[in-house]
Amino acid sequence: MNSKQQKQNSRAKKIQVLYVGFQDASHPFLNVKYAIELQQTQRYNVTFMIHEDSKHIPILKENKINLLKLSTTFKYPKSFNNRTFPLHMDFAKFIDPQFYILISYQFESWRMFHHGEFSNSLWHNSIVLRDFLDINEPSYYNSFAGEIYRRFVNLWSIFNKNGYDQRQLVPSINQLIENPSHLFEKPPIKQLRSPDLVLIPGIIGGSIDQMPYSPRIKIIHQKFQQDVSHIQISKEMQTFINQFQHIILVSKGSENDPSTLELYNLNYLAKIRRNYGFIVKISDQSKIGNNTLNEIRSRKNVIIEQIVNQPLLLKHPKTKIFYGAGGISSILECIQHNKIFIIKPLLISFDQQMNCQFIQRNGVGQCLWQDDKQSLINAIVIAEQQNFTNPRLKQLQQQYQMQATDEEDFLYWTDFVTTVGFTHLKQKSIARMTDFNRMGIDIRISISIMIMLLMFILIKIWKRMLNN
DSSP states (O other): OOOOHHHHHHHSSSSEEEOSSSOOOHHHHHHHHHHHHHHHHTSSSEEEETTTTTTTTTHHHTOEEEEEOOOOEEOOSSSGGEEEEEHHHGGGGGGGOOOEEOOOTTTTOOOHHOOOOOOOOOOOOOEEEOSOOOOOOOGGGGGGHHHHHHHHHHHHHHHHHOSSSSSSSSSHHHHHSSSSHHHHHHHHOOOOOSSSSEEEEOTTTTTGGOOOOOOTEEEEOOOOOOOOOOOOOOHHHHHHTTTTTTEEOOOSSSSOOOOHHHHHHHHHHHHHHHEEEEEEEEEEEEOOOOHHHHHHHTTTTTEEEEEOOHHHHHHHHEEEEEEOOHHHHHHHHHHHHTTTEOOOOOOTTTHHHHHHHHHHHHTTTOOOSOOOOHHHHHHHHHHHTTTTTTHHHHHHHHHHHHHOOOSSSSSHHHHHHTTOOSGGSSHHHTTTTTTHHOHHHHHHHHHHHHHHHHHHHHHHHHHHHOOO
């Protein structure tokens, strides 16, 4: 048997997994890390769906992961005011994997996980990675009009033969599928179903573990820690740090920068608190107002960096406060290094808003809901009054260390369902529920009222006919 045949046989024995990292705006590095973990076990052959311009493509290629590169959005050519819809659910059946792993950062609230709809019947054996469980997010699913709208969209996808605009497909799909035209000739019929397994990275010490939830929802804990023991802070940065009593690190993650208004407030804080040094990460300075940028550049206690190593700077004893957006990785790094967190969450990120409430409720940081200078100053004053520490922060640090030893992580549950299966996780009572049962009480009441009104009108018409 030649080497080519051996490779083909070994590939055939592996479990085929489609990892939908297409929506990778939420914790993209974590998604890539999970996919690499699966591939490195030698038990799985992973196909990773990703944006065609993603910066994570090289590391995925390096780990010999199959890539399916897609353009960011696809539009209906005629209706819905060019509303965008993800395409991956409609052609995934052509890849025919044994398991699907999806990133779903705009799923429904925790109630919907128990008996919630999942938008396509194609997703059999699906594992959904979820950022958070309980959040009051605005969603058209939660209203009667929304239910009608969703059903109309599903019907539209069945009968609209034009479907998606084929011209917007990138060449990689044409290479993957021999005849992609039948994607548009007969769009697949959508059915409502629930995901088979939902994995939620829980916040350390949060109340999430005490909440009642379905057997198919599992809380996993993020174990990844960046090893910075072998990395040294640059001489230029160390010289800057040595000049000040305390350091405030400002970073809103790898994908975002502070807004112009945030920098305006930080500039004012740097002006009145000259004993603090500010390390500010701005990866794209072209998006910042020139006046604000020039003014904050002129501050001797501010240094602007295009890239920062958060764990390395948080580890430094002079770093006392971390100002960020409130992503789960940043929160865990703050807990690990015993630092106070000031969070200004992105309005579009519901997990960051929930994390922000968690931090403030535990007294280990402050939420900035207002875009004003005084709120930022008050947050600094509170941190100073606490002497930049909190007993609860130590407790969370201990919990973090304990949960890092938890065996039931992402890889554990993936191995579990590929060997044992999903069946025992499903609740039969929920599986037997009708569409009407799955609707919220407001939907049921609205439909009941409409039926009663219709009956009332019909009775009125019938009585008039009798009288005539």
